[in-house]
Amino acid sequence: MFKSILVANRGEIAVRVIHACREMGIRSIAVYSEADHAALHVRLADDAWLIGPAPARESYLNIEKILRVARDHGAEAIHPGYGFLSENADFAEACAQAGIIFIGPPPEAIRLMGSKTAAKRAVEQAGVPTVPGFMGDTRDARKLEREAARIGYPVMLKAAAGGGGKGMRVVQSSAEFAESLAAAQREALAAFGDDSVFLEKLVLAPRHVEFQILADSYGNVIHLGERDCSIQRRHQKVVEESPSVALTPELRAHMGVAAVRAARAAGYVNAGTCEFLLDRSGAYYFLEMNTRLQVEHPVTESVTGLDLVRYQLRIAAGESLELRQEDISPRGHAIEVRLYAEDPANGYLPSTGGVLVFEPPRAPGVRVDTGITAGSEVSVHYDPMLAKLIAAAEDRPAAIERLRSALDAFAVLGVATNIRLLRAIIDDADFQQGDATTAFLETHDMSAATHPTAPTSAILVAAALWETLDAPTVANNGTPFNPWSRAAMNGSAGSARRLRYSEGTGDRVVTVSPSPDGSGFAVTVDGEPYLDGSVIRAQLDTYANLLTLTVAGSHERYYLARRGYDVLISVRGASYTLSRPRPLTVESAAHHADAASGRHALVAPMAGTIIKVNVAEGDRVVAQQPLMVLGAMKMEHAIVAPYPGHVHSVRFAAGDVVPGGEVLVELDASQE
Numbered sequence: 294m295f296k297s298i299l300v301a302n303r304g305e306i307a308v309r310v311i312h313a314c315r316e317m318g319i320r321s322i323a324v325y326s327e328a329d330h331a332a333l334h335v336r337l338a339d340d341a342w343l344i345g346p347a348p349a350r351e352s353y354l355n356i357e358k359i360l361r362v363a364r365d366h367g368a369e370a371i372h373p374g375y376g377f378l379s380e381n382a383d384f385a386e387a388c389a390q391a392g393i394i395f396i397g398p399p400p401e402a403i404r405l406m407g408s409k410t411a412a413k414r415a416v417e418q419a420g421v422p423t424v425p426g427f428m429g430d431t432r433d434a435r436k437l438e439r440e441a442a443r444i445g446y447p448v449m450l451k452a453a454a455g456g457g458g459k460g461m462r463v464v465q466s467s468a469e470f471a472e473s474l475a476a477a478q479r480e481a482l483a484a485f486g487d488d489s490v491f492l493e494k495l496v497l498a499p500r501h502v503e504f505q506i507l508a509d510s511y512g513n514v515i516h517l518g519e520r521d522c523s524i525q526r527r528h529q530k531v532v533e534e535s536p537s538v539a540l541t542p543e544l545r546a547h548m549g550v551a552a553v554r555a556a557r558a559a560g561y562v563n564a565g566t567c568e569f570l571l572d573r574s575g576a577y578y579f580l581e582m583n584t585r586l587q588v589e590h591p592v593t594e595s596v597t598g599l600d601l602v603r604y605q606l607r608i609a610a611g612e613s614l615e616l617r618q619e620d621i622s623p624r625g626h627a628i629e630v631r632l633y634a635e636d637p638a639n640g641y642l643p644s645t646g647g648v649l650v651f652e653p654p655r656a657p658g659v660r661v662d663t664g665i666t667a668g669s670e671v672s673v674h675y676d677p678m679l680a681k682l683i684a685a686a687e688d689r690p691a692a693i694e695r696l697r698s699a700l701d702a703f704a705v706l707g708v709a710t711n712i713r714l715l716r717a718i719i720d721d722a723d724f725q726q727g728d729a730t731t732a733f734l735e736t737h738d739m740s741a742a743t744h745p746t747a748p749t750s751a752i753l754v755a756a757a758l759w760e761t762l763d764a765p766t767v768a769n770n771g772t773p774f775n776p777w778s779r780a781a782m783n784g785s786a787g788s789a790r791r792l793r794y795s796e797g798t799g800d801r802v803v804t805v806s807p808s809p810d811g812s813g814f815a816v817t818v819d820g821e822p823y824l825d826g827s828v829i830r831a832q833l834d835t836y837a838n839l840l841t842l843t844v845a846g847s848h849e850r851y852y853l854a855r856r857g858y859d860v861l862i863s864v865r866g867a868s869y870t871l872s873r874p875r876p877l878t879v880e881s882a883a884h885h886a887d888a889a890s891g892r893h894a895l896v897a898p899m900a901g902t903i904i905k906v907n908v909a910e911g912d913r914v915v916a917q918q919p920l921m922v923l924g925a926m927k928m929e930h931a932i933v934a935p936y937p938g939h940v941h942s943v944r945f946a947a948g949d950v951v952p953g954g955e956v957l958v959e960l961d962a963s964q965e
Contacts, residue, residue: 294317294319294606294607294610295319295369295370295394295606295609295610296319296320296367296369297319297320297321297322297366297367297368297369297370298310298314298319298320298321298322298368298369298370298371298372298396298606299322299323299324299359299362299363299366299368299370299371299372299393300314300321300322300323300324300334300338300371300372300374301324301353301359301371301372301373301374301377301378302334302353302372302373302374302375302376302377302379303325303326303329303332303334303353303664303675304332304334304664304665304675304676304678305662305663305664305665305678305680305681306374306375306376306586306588306662306664307323307334307338307374307664308333308334308337308662308663308664309602309662310372310374310602311323311334311337311338312337313600313602313603313606314606316603317603317606319606320339320340321337321338321339321340322338322339322340322341322342322362322363322366322368323335323337323338323340323341323342324341324342324343324344324352324353324358324359324362325341325342325343325344325352326343326344326345326346326347326348326349326351326352326353326674327343327345327346327347327352328346328347328670328672328674328675330343331668331669331670332664332669333663333664333665333666333669334664340366342362342366344358344359344362345358347672347674348674349377349674349675353377353378354377354378356378356381356383356384356387359371359378360387360388360391360393363388363391363393364391364393368393369393369394370393370394370395370396370606370609370610371388371393371394371395371396372396372602372605372606373395373396373397373585374585374586375583375585375586375587375588376676379397379584379585379586380403380407380455380583380584380585381403382400382401382403382404382407383400385397385398385399385400385403386400394609394610395609396563396605396606396609397563397564397584397585397605397609398559398561398562398563398565398584399560399562401560402559402560402561402562402584403584405559405560406559406561406565406581406582406583406584407454407455407584408453408454409428409451409452409453409456409491409581410428410429410430410453410491412559412579412581412582413426413428413579414428415555415558415559416554416555416558416579416582418558419554419555419557419558420551420554421551421554421555421558421579422551422576422577422578422579423578423579424493424494424496424570424578424579424580425444425493425494426444426448426491426492426493426494427440427441427443427444427491427492428491429491430489432478432488432489434471434474437470437474437490437492438467438470438471438474440492441464441467441470441492442467444492444493444494445494446464446465446466446467447463447464447465447466447495447497448463448464448492448493448494448495449461449462449463449464449492449493449494449495450462450463450464450473450474450477450490450491450492451477451490451491451492451493452477452480452481452484452485452487452488452489452490453481453487453489453490453491454481454485454486454487454489455481455484455485455487456581456583458525458527458528458529459480459481459483459484459485459928460477460478460480460481460484460485460488460490461477461480461528462474462476462477463495474490476922476929477490478490479904479905479929480928480929483924496570496572496578497732498573498730498731498732498736499523499570499571499572499730499731500521500523500537500539500570500571500572500729500730500731501521501522501523501525501530501568501569501570501571501580501731502519502520502521502522502523502537502539502540502548502568502569502570502571502577503519503520503522503566503567503568503569503583503587504516504517504518504519504520504548504549504552504566504567504569505517505518505519505520505564505566505587505590505593505601506552506553506556506561506564506565506566506567507563507564507601507604507608507614507616508556508561508562508563508565508608508614509562509608509612509613509614510562510608510611510613511613511614513613513614514553514556514557514561515553515614515616515617515618515621516549516552516553516567516618516621517593517597517599517621517623518535518536518545518549518593518596518597518621518623519535519536519537519540519545519548519549520533520534520535520537520587520589520592520593521533521534521535521536521537521538521539521729522589523729523730523731523733524718524724524729524731524733524734525731525733525734526641526734527928529631530588530589530631531630531631531711531714531715531718531734532628532629532630532631532715532718532719532724532729533589533592533628533629534592534626534627534628534629534689534692535592535593535595535596535623535626535627536596536623536626538689538727539571539727540571544575544577547577548569548571548577549618551567551569551577551579552567552569555567555579555582556582559582559584561582561584562608563605563608563609564585564586564590564601564604564605564608565582565583565584565585566582566583566587567579567582568580568581568582568583586601586602586605588631588678588681589629589681590602591627591629591660591662591681591683592627592628592629592683595625595627595660595683595685596623596624596625596626596627596685597621597623598624599616625685625686625687625688625692626685626686626687626688626689626691626692627683627684627685627692628683628684628685628689628692628693628696628719629681629682629683630681630682630696630700630715630718630719631678631680631681632678632679632680632681632682632703632705632710632711632712632715633677633678633679633710633711634671634677634678634679634708634709634710635677635709635710635711636709637709637711637713637714637742637743637744638709638743638744638745639709639898640898641711641714641743642898642925642930643673643677643925643928644671644677644708644709644710645671645672645673645677645708646670646671646707646708647668647669647670647671647707647708648665648666648667648668648669648670648671648679648705648706648707648708649667649706649707649838649854649856649861650667650704650705650706650707650838650852650853650854650861650863651663651665651666651667651669651679651704651705652667652702652703652704652705652837652839652852652863653680653682653703654682654698654699654700654702654703655702656695656698656699656702658684658685658686658692658695659682659683659684659695659699660682660683660684660685661680661681661682661683662680662681662683663679663680663681665679665680667838671708673901673925679705679708679710682696682699682700682703682715684696684699689727690725693719693725696719697716697719697720700712700715700716700719700866701716701865701866702866703866704852704863704866705863705868706838706852706853706854706861706862706863706868707854707856707861709868710868711742712866712867712868713742713866713867714739714742714743716742716866717739717741717742718733718734718739721737723737745869745870746867746869748794748862748869748871750818750823751849752851752862752864752869752871753794753801753803753818753871754803754816754818754823754829754842755840755842755849755851755853755862755864756792756794756803756853756860756862756871757790757792757803757805757816758805758814758816758829758831758840758842759833759840759851759853759860760792760860761790761792761805761814762831762833762840763833763835763855789804789805789806790804790805790806791803791804792804792805792873793873793874794860794871794872794873795871795872795873795874801818801819802818802819802820803816803817803818804816804817808828810828812828812830813828813829813830813831813843814828814829814830814831815828815829816829824844827844827845828844829842829843829844830842830843830844831843837852838852838853838854839851839852840852840853849864850864851863851864852864858872858873858874859871859872859873860873893935893959893960893961893962894956894958894959894960895920895932895934895935895956895957895958895959895960896955896956896957897923897932897951897955897957898923898930898932901923901924901925901930901950901951902923902924902925902948902949902950902951903921903922903923903924903945903946903947903948903949903950903951903957904921904922904923904924904929904947905921905922905947906920906921906943906945906946906947907919907920907921907922908920908921908940908943908958909940909943910940910941910942910943911939911940912939912940913937913938913939913940914934914937914938914939914940914960915934915937916934916935916936916937917933917934917935918933918934919931919932919933920932920933920934920940920957920958921945921957921958923951923957932957932958934960935960936960936962937962938960938961938962939960939961940958940959940960940961941959941960941961942958942959943957943958944956944957944958944959945957
């Protein structure tokens with residue numbers, strides 16, 4: 294077995310591999326960018342070395358720098374994780390040339406399966422069914438458009454050099470083709486360094502079912518059962534589970550054999566995944582093979598009891614698989630959801646910034662894989678996934694119940710998250726019955742998860758009591774005569790404290806007074822006694838930013854943090870922002886004056902890079918016309934005109950890097 298392994302990745306997968314190394318007595322070596330100098334994977338590794346600036350191309354995608362660290366610090370092998378260089382055949386070859394073992398498949402298998410067109414031809418020859426399409430090696434837009442017409446709309450454009458939803462576009466008609474092709478090629482080039490694409494007939498509302506593969510260097514290939522990853526948004530998986538309720542034992546056996554055939558056709562070694570589309574008739578089609586460990590591998594680990602990373606290391610070290618297909622007998626059910634830093638109220642655009650509170654659930658049957666802690670920074674440069682939450686139980690209904698409870702206990706403050714969307718999905722009747730396709734989020738109304746819920750009086754009371762008890766607040770007024778000193782909290786007389794909050798519908802006022810007997814607090818909200826004047830006991834854990842309120846023996850836990858003038862609150866998986874009064878500044882006064890003039894500014898919804906500018910100063914635009922394309926977190930986001938008007942100014946050009954909230958375009962809404 295290896296004595297030292299370099300982990301060429303970041304985030305939760307780097308943490309996952311480092312933990313496996315520690316359990317096996319292997320020295321772990323981390324690499325990191327300047328943006329990740331304080332990241333969790335850096336702190337957990339035995340050694341950690343800086344490899345470059347924040348942009349991935351200058352750090353995590355820099356083969357020369359990674360290999361230099363590996364050579365200089367005695368790494369015998371490199372684990373690439375997923376993403377970045379994990380499916381880069383040139384990197385695998387460079388490792389071999391440097392005398393370092395690549396923990397993954399041979400370069401030839403990566404190259405074959407990395408080309409979606411070559412992969413489809415190879416598996417077809419092995420007798421595996423594939424989706425009809427055009428796999429020709431061409432960048433000629435006219436040729437591709439003719440082939441799309443031949444196949445018949447709707448079609449799917451896909452990057453030939455990679456997956457993960459990058460460089461992928463659904464095209465409903467010929468009118469959309471040119472713009473969709475250009476966008477897919479730009480995104481493919483940015484993600485994989487190759488803008489070639491291919492076409493597939495769009496299989497309407499299929500299931501996405503994938504099979505986990507293990508293969509050693511001695512010709513042994515097995516599958517570990519399937520994962521159903523049908524619920525996706527923007528071609529990114531959101532929910533994954535095993536087993537799939539859509540598969541009969543016979544269909545599972547047939548698809549498993551097909552997955553093994555596909556792996557053998559590629560000369561595959563190590564852990565990999567064969568992905569299929571499954572239609573309602575039971576027909577299935579090979580989609581692609583991921584030549585790496587999958588994000589959702591914990592689902593398979595939960596139902597098989599096997600440690601896939603440990604098997605990866607053992608296979609790479611030259612050991613043979615002692616497992617045979619008949620040894621694999623999954624038990625129970627497991628469901629994984631992906632927690633993303635994204636804003637539901639802003640079209641699920643990525644949310645960046647500092648994580649003020651990060652408290653994952655801790656319970657039997659619950660697993661959280663993450664590279665985030667309180668104090669971490671969510672950067673525009675990398676994927677917005679914060680964590681994976683996995684719930685396992687004896688059957689699917691029990692796993693859903695356990696997952697629901699875990700989501701309610703998950704607290705994240707500082708960045709927006711998709712927790713409410715995940716909760717809405719698992720509460721949906723169709724999901725609970727196992728009826729889910731890749732169109733699930735398009736055909737089910739999840740709008741309730743996108744609109745902020747108005748804070749209840751209980752939220753206001755929690756905020757007021759937290760501000761009253763919070764150590765910095767008390768310390769700022771900590772004179773012997775301060776009625777809000779610690780002594781006053783214990784029951785000595787003092788005057789009431791009045792706090793004002795803004796929460797969208799207007800100002801709310803909360804008044805907090807120590808109870809006469811010193812047992813807690815009496816609270817009013819907007820002049821009315823809260824809970825008929827019941828005494829509220831409050832216990833504050835400042836280390837965890839946790840406030841526990843007790844009323845008549847009933848407890849409720851709140852996580853809170855302060856960001857500028859705002860108070861952020863998380864309770865039962867839901868997050869709220871309460872604004873405190875702000876002093877009027879010269880800048881804010883100028884902003885109000887500009888808004889009154891009828892000129893409106895379109896701002897960057899997040900930090901990113903301007904990919905394309907479609908308009909110039911003085912141009913006349915119509916509503917919903919794309920004005921700019923902003924690239925962030927490996928995706929493209931269109932900045933569109935919300936109304937007709939004239940372009941007053943364009944502040945940036947293609948290639949410029951802009952911070953979130955920066956004015957991009959000023960649009961005059963007048964009709965002159």
